[in-house]
Amino acid sequence: MGFEIIGTGHYVPGAPVTNEALTRVMDTSDDWIYQRSGIRQRHFAGEGQAASDLALEASKRALEAARLSPKDLDYIIFTSMTPDYVFPGSGAVLGAKLGIDGVPALDVRQQCAAMIFGLQLVDGLFKSGAAKTILFVGAEAHAGFMPWDDWDVVEGKSDREVSPEARKRANDHRALAVLFGDGAGALVFRQTDRDAGLVAAKVHTDGRYAETLYVPGGGFRTRPYWKANHFDEQAHIPRMDGRELFKFAVTKLPQTARKLCEDTSTPIDKIDYFLAHQANARINNYVREQLGVPEDKMPMNIDRFGNTSAGTLPILIDEETRKGTLKKGQLNMMLALGAGIHWGCALVRW
Incomplete structure (x- = not known):
């Protein structure tokens, strides 16, 4: 099933x-x-x-x-x-x-x-x-x-x-x-009932890095959970350690992708498309190069939408589906890293 x-x-x-x-x-x-x-x-x-x-x-x-x-x-x-x-x-x-x-x-x-x-x-x-x-x-x-x-x-x-x-x-x-x-x-x-769906996935979380991207204000650590001075302190705006996130992404995503391929006996060159979270084109290009994936196998639309966080992969899948790029029977890999830090890869048979 x-x-x-x-x-x-x-x-x-x-x-x-x-x-x-x-x-x-x-x-x-x-x-x-x-x-x-x-x-x-x-x-x-x-x-x-x-x-x-x-x-x-x-x-x-x-x-x-x-x-x-x-x-x-x-x-x-x-x-x-x-x-x-x-x-x-x-x-x-x-x-x-x-x-x-x-x-x-x-x-x-x-x-x-x-x-x-x-x-x-x-x-x-x-x-x-x-x-x-x-x-x-x-x-x-x-x-x-x-x-x-x-x-x-x-x-x-x-x-x-x-x-x-x-x-x-x-x-x-x-x-x-x-x-x-x-x-x-x-x-x-x-x-x-056909041969489609999730082949395998590897997901990870490391909360030690939670403050590399987080919103400092408005949490239930304080009473009340939103204080009068939070807005003046710009505590509603996320804090981001961009350098640390970049290093984490370009290290962990290729590692996880290779491990997923190894555990499923899937050669990287047998994967049709790599659908990556659209956070930064430099991250995606680095990951792609580390995996030895041709440029045309990793579509991107970040130039037109920016980082839409949880929306990026569904938006990308919709665009590539309507273009006719993604088709039944393909074996595709999804890759993403998000605040938490959470990251992972998934192999999906279309």
């Missing part, structure tokens, strides 16, 4: 925000951002637009592609590090927006690595008999932690100069702010 993807969809909000647009609120440039990340533009959720709203649009498109209605779903798996609320999770909210209250919804918090962990959940739910059709969604609304208030300037609605204080605040978090974008990807999985 295995599973197959029978429908894909993605959605990104608003008009693209180019690297040039970010120069209006911080000291940066298109060349500086592109050389370090491979990003040219990204999208941001509007005021009042939540991760579940982005997920809803992506889900509608995936269900349409699968020729199903929401009522055909047995389970929802929702992955996000930017949920609508501290609690409850966004899975329940998405279910209500789809009109299928009563269908179980599970929220996964493995951030950028959510898809790899999620595949094990999908596989387990099918094998346990808990579901026959599952909606898997990755959705992010990172706009809420961007280090500027001058959205009208970023979006080109005003040409006024931002204050020196506002520019300094944005500059303080520039390395993080240029990387992230908003969007959602949705996949409809269905149980199948």
